[in-house]
Amino acid sequence: MKILGISAHYHDSAAALVIDGLPVCAVQEERFTRHKNDAAFPLLAIEWCLKNASVEPESLDAVVFYERPMLKFDRILTCALRAFPHSWRAFPAAMKNSLGEKVWVRGIISSHLGVPGRKILFTEHHQAHAATAFLTAPTRHAAILTTDGVGEWATLSVGEGERFQNGATKITLLREIKFPHSLGMLYSTFTAYLGFPVNEGEYKVMGLAGYGRPTMVDKVRKLIHRTPDGAFKLDLSYFDFHTTAESSYSSRFVELFGPPRNLYEPIDLETSEGQRFADCAASVQRVLEDTLVDITRALHKETGLPDLCLGGGVALNGLANARILAESGFERAFVPPAPGDAGCALGAALCADRIHFGNPDREVPDHPFWGPSVDGSELARLAGEDGYAFDECEDDALIEQTADDLAEGRIVGWMDGALEFGPRALGHRSILAAPHSAAMRDRLNREIKYREEFRPFAPVVPIEVADRYFELPPGGRRLARFMSGVFPVRPEWRSRLEAITHVDGTTRLQALERATAPRLYDLLQAYERRSGIPVLLNTSFNLAGEPIASRVVEGYSTFLRSGIDVLVVGSTRITKRESLLTKTKEAVA
Amino acid sequence: MSVMHSSLAHFRPTGFDRMLAPIHRWVWRDSERRVQKLLRFGQTETDGGHDILRAAEMTSDPLLRRLYLKHAIDEYRHGELFRRRGTALLHTLPSKPEPAFQADWLAPGGHGLDDLHVEDESDNDLLAFLHLSEKAAASRFTVYRDVLRNDGPTCAVFEEILHDEVFHMSYTLTQLARVSPQHHRRHLWRARLGRLWKGYLRIATVLAGAMGTLFLIVQYFILLPPFVLLAKRAARREQPGWTPISADRNGSLDRQY
Numbered sequence: 001m002k003i004l005g006i007s008a009h010y011h012d013s014a015a016a017l018v019i020d021g022l023p024v025c026a027v028q029e030e031r032f033t034r035h036k037n038d039a040a041f042p043l044l045a046i047e048w049c050l051k052n053a054s055v056e057p058e059s060l061d062a063v064v065f066y067e068r069p070m071l072k073f074d075r076i077l078t079c080a081l082r083a084f085p086h087s088w089r090a091f092p093a094a095m096k097n098s099l100g101e102k103v104w105v106r107g108i109i110s111s112h113l114g115v116p117g118r119k120i121l122f123t124e125h126h127q128a129h130a131a132t133a134f135l136t137a138p139t140r141h142a143a144i145l146t147t148d149g150v151g152e153w154a155t156l157s158v159g160e161g162e163r164f165q166n167g168a169t170k171i172t173l174l175r176e177i178k179f180p181h182s183l184g185m186l187y188s189t190f191t192a193y194l195g196f197p198v199n200e201g202e203y204k205v206m207g208l209a210g211y212g213r214p215t216m217v218d219k220v221r222k223l224i225h226r227t228p229d230g231a232f233k234l235d236l237s238y239f240d241f242h243t244t245a246e247s248s249y250s251s252r253f254v255e256l257f258g259p260p261r262n263l264y265e266p267i268d269l270e271t272s273e274g275q276r277f278a279d280c281a282a283s284v285q286r287v288l289e290d291t292l293v294d295i296t297r298a299l300h301k302e303t304g305l306p307d308l309c310l311g312g313g314v315a316l317n318g319l320a321n322a323r324i325l326a327e328s329g330f331e332r333a334f335v336p337p338a339p340g341d342a343g344c345a346l347g348a349a350l351c352a353d354r355i356h357f358g359n360p361d362r363e364v365p366d367h368p369f370w371g372p373s374v375d376g377s378e379l380a381r382l383a384g385e386d387g388y389a390f391d392e393c394e395d396d397a398l399i400e401q402t403a404d405d406l407a408e409g410r411i412v413g414w415m416d417g418a419l420e421f422g423p424r425a426l427g428h429r430s431i432l433a434a435p436h437s438a439a440m441r442d443r444l445n446r447e448i449k450y451r452e453e454f455r456p457f458a459p460v461v462p463i464e465v466a467d468r469y470f471e472l473p474p475g476g477r478r479l480a481r482f483m484s485g486v487f488p489v490r491p492e493w494r495s496r497l498e499a500i501t502h503v504d505g506t507t508r509l510q511a512l513e514r515a516t517a518p519r520l521y522d523l524l525q526a527y528e529r530r531s532g533i534p535v536l537l538n539t540s541f542n543l544a545g546e547p548i549a550s551r552v553v554e555g556y557s558t559f560l561r562s563g564i565d566v567l568v569v570g571s572t573r574i575t576k577r578e579s580l581l582t583k584t585k586e587a588v589a
Numbered sequence: 590m591s592v593m594h595s596s597l598a599h600f601r602p603t604g605f606d607r608m609l610a611p612i613h614r615w616v617w618r619d620s621e622r623r624v625q626k627l628l629r630f631g632q633t634e635t636d637g638g639h640d641i642l643r644a645a646e647m648t649s650d651p652l653l654r655r656l657y658l659k660h661a662i663d664e665y666r667h668g669e670l671f672r673r674r675g676t677a678l679l680h681t682l683p684s685k686p687e688p689a690f691q692a693d694w695l696a697p698g699g700h701g702l703d704d705l706h707v708e709d710e711s712d713n714d715l716l717a718f719l720h721l722s723e724k725a726a727a728s729r730f731t732v733y734r735d736v737l738r739n740d741g742p743t744c745a746v747f748e749e750i751l752h753d754e755v756f757h758m759s760y761t762l763t764q765l766a767r768v769s770p771q772h773h774r775r776h777l778w779r780a781r782l783g784r785l786w787k788g789y790l791r792i793a794t795v796l797a798g799a800m801g802t803l804f805l806i807v808q809y810f811i812l813l814p815p816f817v818l819l820a821k822r823a824a825r826r827e828q829p830g831w832t833p834i835s836a837d838r839n840g841s842l843d844r845q846y
Contacts, residue, residue: 082817084813092806175832177831231831545639557658561658
């Protein structure tokens with residue numbers, strides 16, 4: 001049975017193809033269009049998935065969209081009515097937006113792919129999140145928590161998933177919290193207040209939180225109240241996101257927290273203003289964590305299950321995930337590599353396969369590499385055309401050479417095999433560097449990532465020795481598999497791992513199994529033979545504002561435009577020498 | 590480098606841009622507007638850089654790839670120059686600027702009002718488009734530089750960017766003649782017509798959008814009020830907290846609501 005899953009129209013659209021119960025490919029549209037978090041209908045991603053699997057659209061058994069468009073429209077219209085007359089500005093834009101395209105999803109899919117309308121199915125948004133979280137996790141019976149900004153109406157859902165001995169699968173969502181009461185929107189409101197782009201800058205808030213103290217927790221608690229049944233509600237007088245698209249917070253919010261940051265002014269943590277913003281970030285982070293811990297603790301008590309599957313954009317918050325693991329009572333927490341909306345494409349397809357069609361459960365491979373692959377010969381061609389010397393060598397020699405480069409302080413662009421699905425570079429599209437000195441972190445921020453100084457870098461370490469360098473609680477290794485948890489660096493190693501140790505002594509590590517990315521694993525071991533530590537700094541292969549490089553030519557252009565010293569694609573390696581670009585300009589001028 | 594300097598010295602804005610100089614002078618006179626315009630230009634140049642980078646990644650011509658890459662890097666640098674200058678001026682303002690009438694149609698940035706869909710363009714068409722676009726930008730930036738003579742640092746930013754624009758203008762024309770020696774003039778004319786067509790589409794879209802907005806606002810105030818009462822009453826009855834999910838909602842994937 002061939003099932004195509006699609007997520008689109010909000011942010012980070014994606015397509016995923018499931019054949020006979022197993023994912024075959026999954027990729028975000030941004031990786032083709034090169035527009036970060038591209039929300040457009042993912043035509044290029046769909047085309048690639050179908051072509052890669054040699055599937056004609058007419059042979060698809062079903063196409064599954066990741067939410068119910070009419071239910072979402074119901075929410076948009078209802079919110080506009082409830083906010084009358086304050087919603088008069090937002091109403092025309094919302095209607096044009098919805099009625100122009102978003103409610104006609106069945107027709108759009110049908111016309112693009114030529115599949116009949118009866119083959120087009122719809123999951124609920126949080127059902128797709130739950131399916132992504134549970135059906136890709138190696139567990140038979142688990143509690144499920146999905147949290148994000150908003151889907152149709154739900155902003156947070158809890159439930160259970162179970163795989164039975166006879167191959168049947170069941171996902172039951174038990175209850176939900178409805179819009180506008182939303183943990184994701186609370187966090188996003190602070191993201192906007194702190195001058196970062198919503199749905200993109202939440203990582204920055206989390207990074208900034210490390211520099212602050214949660215001195216404003218009481219103020220944040222004025223915004224979110226716990227209800228007697230253990231849920232929460234927002235005090236909507238502090239927010240505007242439910243009435244207008246132009247602003248997330250109200251004037252009352254500004255009265256409480258002070259003036260917002262101008263997005264063009266960098267945060268200077270040496271000033272009281274900069275510290276205020278950091279304290280704001282730390283405070284909302286604390287309240288988010290406390291709320292999630294309370295909800296998951298109650299869920300654990302209710303279900304009595306040892307495993308918890310987390311889905312939705314909020315599951316990208318590694319600090320919160322680590323606290324949930326430590327304090328909720330669950331023994332293991334599973335976060336898929338793409339817990340956000342992009343991952344819903346895969347979740348929707350798997351949900352249709354297991355739940356709608358009732359196909360027997362199959363174990364989903366436990367890795368994130370479902371995108372297009374790279375070929376070293378392509379780099380050789382590009383380098384040859386541009387007059388760059390390149391090496392093509394055997395794996396062992398290449399890994400030893402790359403380890404030498406890293407040990408000598410060079411920064412390496414690393415492209416290997418299939419692209420990761422999800423926002424994180426997990427060893428196939430990475431920029432690697434020695435993790436030891438703060439100077440390396442500063443160099444990466446300054447010459448390569450062009451990003452704020454307060455943002456931390458993550459390490460990758462073989463899973464077997466992760467405990468030696470990092471304080472992992474029971475279950476921590478699993479959370480660290482896809483960089484989903486933030487854990488302390490052991491104090492005795494912090495001075496030797498400065499580049500990946502955040503100001504609060506933590507890091508968001510990736511614990512790597514050899515089977516997941518064997519060449520990177522071998523590189524870690526080769527690096528250990530030189531430095532004594534099998535840890536590398538691993539950051540995504542992109543520059544600020546760009547999606548992760550997918551094709552070789554994108555990695556190559558990133559290499560040329562930045563301070564990356566060495567580029568490795570498959571078995572091909574090039575190093576930087578004099579700037580060919582300058583020569584080209586002079587020659588042409 | 591001397592080639593570029595002499596090109597810049599001889600570059601003259603178009604008659605149209607010269608004619609609009611008094612308006613540009615008025616647009617740029619206001620300090621808050623100047624800040625916001627510079628910051629917006631920063632974003633426009635960066636976006637232009639993304640587009641040209643995409644062109645570099647799409648073309649199969651190695652020389653064009655290198656030139657596009659260089660061009661993209663220049664655009665990113667221009668974005669940074671505008672942002673830095675805008676931010677520096679921002680600090681000199683007595684209060685934070687509020688979003689206001691920016692007169693963007695009168696004083697557009699790098700690629701101005703043109704849309705660029707790199708994936709849909711051949712190298713010929715893209716070079717023709719870029720040539721015209723850079724030429725238009727160079728013409729406008731010359732006027733901006735001239736009307737900003739009393740603001741030395743901002744004037745210097747435009748001066749520096751103009752050097753690159755003239756180079757971009759020149760290489761795109763040279764390369765267009767190389768990749769399409771027989772038909773490069775035809776490509777330029779097509780690009781001119783394309784710009785006109787896109788301009789028309791943009792105006793038509795804005796007008797249609799404005800009419801649609803007006804129509805929906807009228808509906809909002811005339812048709813919606815009875816439903817508002819129902820919606821508000823339902824909202825009052827809604828209890829915050831958990832809402833149970835019925836079993837049948839976990840089942841069917843056939844419906845859209």
